[in-house]
Amino acid sequence: MRDYEVLYIVRADFDDDKVQDAVKRVNTLIQRSGGTADRTNLWGKRKLAYEVKHQKEGSYVLQDFQLDPDRVPELEAGLKITEEVLRHLIVRKPEKTAATAVTPPPAEVAQVSPDGGVQDEAARRARRADREEESPPEETR
Numbered sequence: 001m002r003d004y005e006v007l008y009i010v011r012a013d014f015d016d017d018k019v020q021d022a023v024k025r026v027n028t029l030i031q032r033s034g035g036t037a038d039r040t041n042l043w044g045k046r047k048l049a050y051e052v053k054h055q056k057e058g059s060y061v062l063q064d065f066q067l068d069p070d071r072v073p074e075l076e077a078g079l080k081i082t083e084e085v086l087r088h089l090i091v092r093k094p095e096k097t098a099a100t101a102v103t104p105p106p107a108e109v110a111q112v113s114p115d116g117g118v119q120d121e122a123a124r125r126a127r128r129a130d131r132e133e134e135s136p137p138e139e140t141r
Contacts, residue, residue, distance in 0.1 A: 001035070001066045008079065008088035012045055012057035019059050022084040026063060029078040035067030052086045064093075 010022045019042070027037045043060035052058070067075065072090060079088045 001068055003093040004035075004065055004067055004072070004090055005093055006063045006065070006075075006079070006088055006090045008061055008063070009048070009052070009058035009086045010061060010084050011053075011086060012055055012059060014059065014084065018084070019061075022082075023061055023063075025082060025084065026061075026079070029075060029082070030063075030065045030067065033067060033071045033075045033078070035065050035071065035075070038064040038066065040064075055086060058086055 006026070008026065010019050014022065023040055023042075027040075030037050041062040043062060045057050045059050047057055048055065069092075076088075076090060079085055079090075
């Protein structure tokens with residue numbers, strides 16, 4: 001079972017009792033699909049971005065629940081045919097991971113140059129390579 005949340009919009013012309021009935025109906029759909037409803041958050045009436053089924057407002061409801069991933073399409077099909085629900089969106093919540101101790105990467109070694117500036121290991125290697133290329137090869141006897 002995974003954690004999900006569904007945000008759905010109920011028709012605005014419903015009074016508070018009918019909105020509660022719609023919430024109970026959605027909870028029943030979740031339970032029939034084999035899930036468990038956890039928390040319901042009623043956001044209240046809000047203006048819609050565009051008109052949906054001749055409605056300019058809707059009552060927003062956010063519902064947290066747990067459900068087997070294979071049963072999500074069944075729940076979506078039930079929400080589509082529910083007349084009280086104008087729109088819905090089901091989202092899987094991120095997995096809760098245990099906090100693990102993360103070791104930081106090793107710090108780069110920095111040395112102070114003779115002129116007082118700080119130089120890192122990579123810059124020193126680059127200068128050393130440049131000096132070796134510039135110096136003439138030693139003659140062998």
